[in-house]
Amino acid sequence: MNYWFLIAGATISLVGMIFHGFVGGKVYMKNINNSAIPALTKSLSFVSWHIFTIFLFVSAITLAYIAYDPKFARAAYPVIGVNFLGALLFLYLGLGQHRVLLKMPGAYLMGGTALLAWLGIS
Numbered sequence: 001m002n003y004w005f006l007i008a009g010a011t012i013s014l015v016g017m018i019f020h021g022f023v024g025g026k027v028y029m030k031n032i033n034n035s036a037i038p039a040l041t042k043s044l045s046f047v048s049w050h051i052f053t054i055f056l057f058v059s060a061i062t063l064a065y066i067a068y069d070p071k072f073a074r075a076a077y078p079v080i081g082v083n084f085l086g087a088l089l090f091l092y093l094g095l096g097q098h099r100v101l102l103k104m105p106g107a108y109l110m111g112g113t114a115l116l117a118w119l120g121i122s
Contacts, residue, residue, distance in 0.1 A: 002120050006067035006076075009116030010060045016109045017056035025049060056109075059083065063117055073121045080117045087111035 028049055032042050059079050066072050090107030094100075101107070 001070045001073060002122070003067050004120075005116045006063045006120035009113045009120060010063035010067065012109060012116065013056045013060035013063065013113050016105070016113075017053055017060060020056060021050065021053035025053070055082070059113055059117075063113075063120070067120070076117045076121045080114050083110040083114035083117070087114060 029046060032045050035042075037045075059082075062075055062079050066076055087107045087110040090101050090104075090110065094102035094107065
């Protein structure tokens with residue numbers, strides 16, 4: 001168990017959550033609200049955006065908790081798995097028709113969190 005890898009993973013997720021939820025959320029909603037998409041689509045898009053924000057928060061809290069109480073290390077596996085799969089999704093789509101995704105921090109944030117969490121419990 002490596003405390004510092006877990007804390008680093010938690011920190012990346014927490015900083016990502018703050019940036020995603022507050023800074024990115026304002027920019028994203030401005031763009032969505034200025035578009036011609038239906039109101040329901042705008043609302044669902046906003047919920048989807050903040051579900052990811054919540055996911056980042058839960059990842060950060062889980063990794064920090066494990067760092068301070070290593071007997072719960074098994075709780076890191078879902079965090080590792082979902083972050084790893086999310087990073088793969090960003091890469092898969094980014095290498096396909098959605099190249100703009102490779103310019104966004106999602107793949108790097110999720111990949112880094114997964115790697116640090118894995119190193120932390122290894």
